[in-house]
Amino acid sequence: MISYIIRRLFILPVILFGVSLLIFSMIMMLGPYQRLSTYITDPAQLKGVDDVEQLIAKYGLDDPWYEQYGRWISGVAQGDFGWSESAGAPVTTAIANRFPATIELALLSLIPVIFGGIILGVISAVHHNKLIDHIIRIFAVIGWSFPSFVFGLLVLMIFYGVLGWLPPGRLSNWATEIVRSAEFANYTGMYILDGLLNFNFAVVLDAIRHMIAPVITISILWWAFILRITRSNMLETLKKDYIRTARAKGLADNIVVYKHAVRNALIPVVTVAGQMILGLAGGLVIVESIFNIRGLGQFMATSAQQLDYPGVLGGALYFGLLLILINLFVDVSYAVIDPRIRLE
Amino acid sequence: MQKKLVVLLTLVLVFSVFSVVGAQEVKNPDTFIEVNMGTIDSLDPHYQYDSASAEIIDNVYENLIKFNKGNINEFVPHLATEVPTVENGLIRENGTVYEFPIREGVTFQNGNPLTPEDVKYSFLRALIQDRDGGPVWMLYEPLFQKGSLADVVTEVLGEEKSPSELTAEESKKVYAYLEKAIEVDGNSVVFNLPQAFPPFLSIISQNNGVGAIIDKEWTIKQGGWDGQPGSIAEYTNPTKEEDPLFDTMNGTGPYELVEWVNGEEVILNRNDDYWREPASIKKVIIRMIDEWSTRKLMLQRGDADIVYVDKQYLPQVRNMDGVEVITGLPNLYMGAGLMNFNIVTEGNPDVHSGKLDGNGIPSNFFSDIHVRKGFLYSMNYEAFVKDVLQGDGQKGRGPIPEPFLGYDENSPTYNLDLEKAEEHFRQAFDGELWEKGFEITILYNTGNDVRKSAVDMLKYYVEQINPKFKVNVRGIQWATYLDKLIANKFTLGFIAWGADYADPHNFVVPFLASDGTYGGFKGKNYIEFAKENIDPLIEKGVSLTDPEAREKVYKELQNIAYEHAIDMYLYQPTAQVVMRDWVEGWYYNPIRDPGQYFYSLDK
Numbered sequence: 001m002i003s004y005i006i007r008r009l010f011i012l013p014v015i016l017f018g019v020s021l022l023i024f025s026m027i028m029m030l031g032p033y034q035r036l037s038t039y040i041t042d043p044a045q046l047k048g049v050d051d052v053e054q055l056i057a058k059y060g061l062d063d064p065w066y067e068q069y070g071r072w073i074s075g076v077a078q079g080d081f082g083w084s085e086s087a088g089a090p091v092t093t094a095i096a097n098r099f100p101a102t103i104e105l106a107l108l109s110l111i112p113v114i115f116g117g118i119i120l121g122v123i124s125a126v127h128h129n130k131l132i133d134h135i136i137r138i139f140a141v142i143g144w145s146f147p148s149f150v151f152g153l154l155v156l157m158i159f160y161g162v163l164g165w166l167p168p169g170r171l172s173n174w175a176t177e178i179v180r181s182a183e184f185a186n187y188t189g190m191y192i193l194d195g196l197l198n199f200n201f202a203v204v205l206d207a208i209r210h211m212i213a214p215v216i217t218i219s220i221l222w223w224a225f226i227l228r229i230t231r232s233n234m235l236e237t238l239k240k241d242y243i244r245t246a247r248a249k250g251l252a253d254n255i256v257v258y259k260h261a262v263r264n265a266l267i268p269v270v271t272v273a274g275q276m277i278l279g280l281a282g283g284l285v286i287v288e289s290i291f292n293i294r295g296l297g298q299f300m301a302t303s304a305q306q307l308d309y310p311g312v313l314g315g316a317l318y319f320g321l322l323l324i325l326i327n328l329f330v331d332v333s334y335a336v337i338d339p340r341i342r343l344e
Numbered sequence: 345m346q347k348k349l350v351v352l353l354t355l356v357l358v359f360s361v362f363s364v365v366g367a368q369e370v371k372n373p374d375t376f377i378e379v380n381m382g383t384i385d386s387l388d389p390h391y392q393y394d395s396a397s398a399e400i401i402d403n404v405y406e407n408l409i410k411f412n413k414g415n416i417n418e419f420v421p422h423l424a425t426e427v428p429t430v431e432n433g434l435i436r437e438n439g440t441v442y443e444f445p446i447r448e449g450v451t452f453q454n455g456n457p458l459t460p461e462d463v464k465y466s467f468l469r470a471l472i473q474d475r476d477g478g479p480v481w482m483l484y485e486p487l488f489q490k491g492s493l494a495d496v497v498t499e500v501l502g503e504e505k506s507p508s509e510l511t512a513e514e515s516k517k518v519y520a521y522l523e524k525a526i527e528v529d530g531n532s533v534v535f536n537l538p539q540a541f542p543p544f545l546s547i548i549s550q551n552n553g554v555g556a557i558i559d560k561e562w563t564i565k566q567g568g569w570d571g572q573p574g575s576i577a578e579y580t581n582p583t584k585e586e587d588p589l590f591d592t593m594n595g596t597g598p599y600e601l602v603e604w605v606n607g608e609e610v611i612l613n614r615n616d617d618y619w620r621e622p623a624s625i626k627k628v629i630i631r632m633i634d635e636w637s638t639r640k641l642m643l644q645r646g647d648a649d650i651v652y653v654d655k656q657y658l659p660q661v662r663n664m665d666g667v668e669v670i671t672g673l674p675n676l677y678m679g680a681g682l683m684n685f686n687i688v689t690e691g692n693p694d695v696h697s698g699k700l701d702g703n704g705i706p707s708n709f710f711s712d713i714h715v716r717k718g719f720l721y722s723m724n725y726e727a728f729v730k731d732v733l734q735g736d737g738q739k740g741r742g743p744i745p746e747p748f749l750g751y752d753e754n755s756p757t758y759n760l761d762l763e764k765a766e767e768h769f770r771q772a773f774d775g776e777l778w779e780k781g782f783e784i785t786i787l788y789n790t791g792n793d794v795r796k797s798a799v800d801m802l803k804y805y806v807e808q809i810n811p812k813f814k815v816n817v818r819g820i821q822w823a824t825y826l827d828k829l830i831a832n833k834f835t836l837g838f839i840a841w842g843a844d845y846a847d848p849h850n851f852v853v854p855f856l857a858s859d860g861t862y863g864g865f866k867g868k869n870y871i872e873f874a875k876e877n878i879d880p881l882i883e884k885g886v887s888l889t890d891p892e893a894r895e896k897v898y899k900e901l902q903n904i905a906y907e908h909a910i911d912m913y914l915y916q917p918t919a920q921v922v923m924r925d926w927v928e929g930w931y932y933n934p935i936r937d938p939g940q941y942f943y944s945l946d947k
Contacts, residue, residue, distance in 0.1 A: 161641045
């Protein structure tokens with residue numbers, strides 16, 4: 001298995017190289033004037049420009065594509081991923097600054113989404129066609145079909161606008177001041193974890209308070225997916241012969257369900273969960289915008305809108321890396337869950 | 345037992361999380377929170393050229409003079425102790441010499457004292473930096489009658505050369521030329537202009553970063569221009585990442601920069617050693633939140649004191665408790681439709697056949713004045729202001745907006761008049777156009793609903809005039825829109841201009857001059873016309889010192905724009921501000937809009 005993992009990791013740079021080349025060539029299909037819109041985002045900015053060609057030359061937009069790509073890739077080789085115009089910072093800084101917020105939100109959301117989804121799915125399957133099954137399913141369908149911008153706004157309006165309990169942002173003003181002060185050590189950029197490490201529980205509580213609303217939004221919208229997959233797999237598994245055998249030999253119902261059935265029903269769930277982790281860790285544009293969490297989703301969306309190619313490439317490389325690592329993780333998990341699967 | 349403990353702990357957690365709920369009294373009385381949208385481009389006063397950056401610059405850096413509480417016709421001293429006038433002898437030699445006595449006892453936020461040398465250094469640094477697409481052209485025009493550093497290099501060396509390729513020797517020659525314009529004389533700084541240029545004071549006044557004064561010693565320490573004549577090549581036209589003042593500030597202003605997290609927030613602290621009374625608000629937080637609903641809720645909860653509100657959302661805040669909405673503030677802005685006199689037809693789907701055959705338009709479609717007038721009479725200006733702008737604005741009367749010299753509320757304008765439109769379309773191309781008809785595509789950039797509405801209106805009316813007239817409307821990305829403008833491929837395109845400084849010169853040049861930003865987009869036929877009929881007048885208007893004589897010139901320009909149906913001057917919008925009613929001391933400054941000056945505010 002270890003050699004399998006190593007082999008997969010070796011392919012990683014090749015894939016990332018391919019991804020960057022592909023994206024770069026797509027951006028290069030646009031003309032230099034169009035790519036100038038990265039720097040000129042409003043007609044008013046043309047005021048001081050008496051010669052547009054000068055600007056194009058300054059940013060090297062009319063150089064042959066291989067020269068532009070060469071400049072970028074040689075920068076990358078030295079750890080410089082370029083300057084992201086849309087973020088107003090080097091790409092690495094832009095991603096590094098947004099990464100903790102995204103990961104914090106992703107980790108917090110994964111718990112209810114995956115575990116909540118699995119538990120609800122199992123309950124639903126065990127009580128197949130009973131009242132509780134119907135309620136859970138209706139609930140799931142509603143959640144799944146709700147657009148996130150509607151549901152997120154609803155959560156914000158109720159819990160912030162009306163009740164004032166769950167404000168947007170990541171921290172209150174006073175907590176921001178503490179976090180930015182010299183006494184507070186920023187280990188990870190994730191405020192909950194950093195608060196714990198600094199033994200500053202006021203900050204921890206404040207950070208949790210700010211995370212509740214986005215996590216609720218994500219959970220309600222996302223767990224339907226896991227729930228339904230778990231449910232259908234459970235139903236199938238519960239009809240299997242070995243389950244009947246287990247019951248026939250007099251095993252307690254709990255053990256039959258949770259020890260024999262769940263484990264076997266989980267394989268497809270792991271695949272889906274992997275995709276969900278990928279989706280969450282890649283950032284969620286809408287949830288981030290509504291709850292004012294400056295994460296990677298917003299960064300990638302604005303850099304794409306603005307044709308900010310270092311930003312787009314940086315985002316794509318991050319996403320590609322994530323994709324490969326998570327797929328690898330999923331493959332390894334298969335082997336752990338189902339010993340019949342061998343990784344070679 | 346254990347279960348009870350868990351329940352208890354959960355309750356404590358939940359309670360403590362929710363217990364920090366404030367009432368609707370004045371929230372954070374010492375802190376002022378503005379919630380805005382968009383991004384800040386740069387904190388370098390000589391580099392930035394957008395309103396979000398200008399707001400920060402305006403609160404941290406200061407200029408020699410400023411407007412008297414938003415009155416754009418009256419200056420008061422700021423870092424200078426007197427405003428130069430002819431009467432006090434500080435404007436001399438027919439308006440070509442300006443002297444500014446520099447205030448003593450002012451310190452920068454790092455403790456360095458302000459000297460006349462800093463003032464000289466600041467202007468020279470701006471001139472040398474002159475980044476492409478930046479704001480420094482505003483200084484080159486009055487000080488050298490040129491457009492950029494590159495133009496100065498051409499004049500001094502007698503050949504075209506990129507300023508970033510100057511040798512040390514050449515750089516020294518160019519520097520000597522620049523330096524002559526700005527002299528230190530005792531405790532004063534004297535500007536020598538090649539000819540009178542009345543807008544000069546407006547240009548270097550507060551609210552315009554090009555005239556901001558920076559600390560020489562500090563800037564050099566940060567890695568900025570070293571003050572040496574021979575080093576122009578090294579410091580000119582930097583990219584953002586090469587500019588050492590991109591994200592750090594040290595001004596003489598009432599606030600100092602604490603932190604800038606790009607795209608998220610800016611935090612400013614009061615400068616307690618300010619040379620005037622320190623500000624009343626201790627701390628300013630400017631948050632960038634693009635999502636309107638979030639901004640709205642923050643305003644409603646009192647977590648924001650001033651919030652940026654798009655016009656379309658104004659009805660949502662008009663009756664909000666504890667919120668004050670001020671509308672109808674005059675905005676120095678002109679939204680206009682440019683008509684391209686020579687459309688590039690090659691590879692351009694928007695002209696369709698590219699010929700006068702009823703299935704397209706020829707390249708010189710808009711060179712025919714009757715076509716232009718036909719279009720101008722086919723626009724419902726009143727309905728546009730009433731319905732699209734919801735009454736917050738007025739029809740444009742020419743390139744010059746209210747209240748500048750040359751604006752006249754009784755000047756002739758175009759109105760919706762389909763009979764007159766028909767009359768002109770019948771005469772266009774000697775009647776050929778009317779017989780054959782045409783098909784044109786008019787573009788707008790997606791997301792800009794105001795422009796979309798304008799284009800839709802044109803389509804609606806023009807197509808009524810003759811069944812053979814066909815107008816297509818297409819939304820494209822901003823990137824493509826920009827491409828179409830620069831490559832002269834647009835047909836009729838809507839665009840807008842906001843004031844850089846308070847003078848009509850700043851409007852007639854971009855719209856009308858042959859080498860103006862938008863004039864240049866209009867094709868060679870227009871450029872030829874403008875060289876003959878417009879450029880001399882613009883030149884005259886900006887060299888006269890008598891306001892009455894100037895007014896006559898600008899009125900004439902406004903009239904030429906009407907007579908020759910040059911552009912479709914669609915609207916001058918009004919601005920609005922939305923804030924909590926506990927905000928005190930707010931006043932409107934049209935040239936600063938939409939930024940705030942926190943020094944005057946309290947709550």
